[in-house]
Amino acid sequence: xxxxxxxxxxxxxxxxxxxxxxxxxxxxxxxxxxxxxxxxxxxxxxxxxxxxxxxxxxxxxxxxxxxxxxxxxxxxxxxxxxxxxxxxxxxxxxxxxxxxxxxxxxxxxxxxxxxxxxxxxxxxxxxxxxxxxxxxxxxxxxxxxxxxxxxxxxxxxxxxxxxxxxxxxxxxxxxxxxxxxxxxxxxxxxxxxxxxxxxxxxxxxxxxxxxxxxxxxxxxxxxxxxxxxxxxxxxxxxxxxxxxxxxxxxxxxxxxxxxxxxxxx
Numbered sequence: 001x002x003x004x005x006x007x008x009x010x011x012x013x014x015x016x017x018x019x020x021x022x023x024x025x026x027x028x029x030x031x032x033x034x035x036x037x038x039x040x041x042x043x044x045x046x047x048x049x050x051x052x053x054x055x056x057x058x059x060x061x062x063x064x065x066x067x068x069x070x071x072x073x074x075x076x077x078x079x080x081x082x083x084x085x086x087x088x089x090x091x092x093x094x095x096x097x098x099x100x101x102x103x104x105x106x107x108x109x110x111x112x113x114x115x116x117x118x119x120x121x122x123x124x125x126x127x128x129x130x131x132x133x134x135x136x137x138x139x140x141x142x143x144x145x146x147x148x149x150x151x152x153x154x155x156x157x158x159x160x161x162x163x164x165x166x167x168x169x170x171x172x173x174x175x176x177x178x179x180x181x182x183x184x185x186x187x188x189x190x191x192x193x194x195x196x197x198x199x200x201x202x203x204x205x206x207x208x209x210x211x212x213x214x215x216x217x218x219x220x221x222x223x224x225x226x227x228x229x230x231x232x233x234x235x236x237x238x239x240x241x242x243x244x245x246x247x248x249x250x251x252x253x254x255x256x257x258x259x260x261x262x263x264x265x
Contacts, residue, residue, distance in 0.1 A: 008075050017242065074095060080099070118250075153205075
């Protein structure tokens with residue numbers, strides 16, 4: 001039985017995670033965390049998630065509950081995740097980081113400190129998305145002359161763009177084709193853009209309504225087009241992937257892992 005802590009307990013993903021864990025006899029919720037000043041601090045995590053009282057109070061002091069026998073599920077934001085990762089590394093607590101929007105410096109720092117404990121960092125915890133990324137990498141290598149475009153749509157309240165998943169798909173294409181993603185990526189087009197440069201990888205973000213998250217990768221050739229699509233129908237897919245990652249991570253040695261490691265891809 002994994003002892004789980006949910007960071008961002010009052011957020012959309014936090015509430016979904018708590019509700020799933022409460023119904024899952026294979027794991028136990030032992031802690032819930034929110035930012036200082038949030039109204040949910042001090043409340044019962046189960047009541048906040050709408051599942052009824054479960055006897056776990058939401059705290060704003062992550063360091064007080066992060067222990068080596070716990071695994072934290074973190075769907076907060078880049079700044080909060082970095083703070084939690086620092087604490088987890090210092091105290092030997094395992095942590096699954098699913099936040100996006102990290103700066104280059106934050107990503108570098110995360111890679112430096114994550115191996116001090118057991119860490120999974122992934123832009124998308126969905127099992128289907130991670131399988132898609134693997135397939136996209138293979139197709140990009142098989143069809144090197146096909147133009148590659150990545151399109152994503154998320155809910156109107158998502159703070160970062162493009163999504164971490166869309167960027168990961170773009171990087172997978174670049175890696176398969178031995179290209180530098182940073183120099184080949186384009187994130188929008190307007191005006192007289194001219195002929196599409198060979199090797200360009202376009203990543204386009206849409207924001208509308210309450211879309212959980214759809215990702216489409218288009219490989220365009222002459223006279224044909226291949227489209228690979230993943231649609232998240234609910235946040236349950238992300239939560240279930242994160243819980244699976246936590247159960248796997250609990251048994252690993254200290255190190256930085258990805259969802260590919262979790263799934264054996």
